[in-house]
Amino acid sequence: AQSVSQHNHHVILSEAASLELGCNYSYGGTVNLFWYVQYPGQHLQLLLKYFSGDPLVKGIKGFEAEFIKSKFSFNLRKPSVQWSDTAEYFCAVRRDNYGQNFVFGPGTRLSVLP
């Protein structure tokens, strides 16, 4: 079965701190990788995605993620967080050419203290 894990359930940071949220998946083959964000009271929005090419992907709002195939990882990073980054972050994986389904990780709640 497809499995996506996220390392942290809840991360608390102060403003200007650096952020790294871990994401690992459990199968080989070609995958498409995504990070979604859900701000309080809002619906899911795409932060960034990886399909092929440069494994370092830049997304919106200063976020980036690095795909490391050998580690089955797709960690999300931001050098300096802001209070407005407080949200729930979900990693998602889609196996290329294997059905239509996205599999979501359990989510990491980020709280940024002003």
Next chain:
Amino acid sequence: SAVISQKPSRDICQRGTSLTIQCQVDSQVTMMFWYRQQPGQSLTLIATANQGSEATYESGFVIDKFPISRPNLTFSTLTVSNMSPEDSSIYLCSVEDRGGPSYEQYFGPGTRLTVT
């Protein structure tokens, strides 16, 4: 990108009743998906709904409990039948955009269901 609306945005229902959730997209899409997000948890796919065919349900979800309609390329409904408190959740509609070489899913705002 696709803009998705859902109705109702929230509802409180009594156990044993049924609720139908509507999902409207502002463009024609082939694939529509229904997810459940239980309190404090991630998204779980309930079913995939293609226009003109029966919905495909994921393991643990059955048509009798979650009947789905997909009458055209911009609309779908999910019914939560014979509800129990365990069905309290946020139900999300999403569509897949296959424009270009990559895939992306867009999500509706969700329907927050509380069953008492």
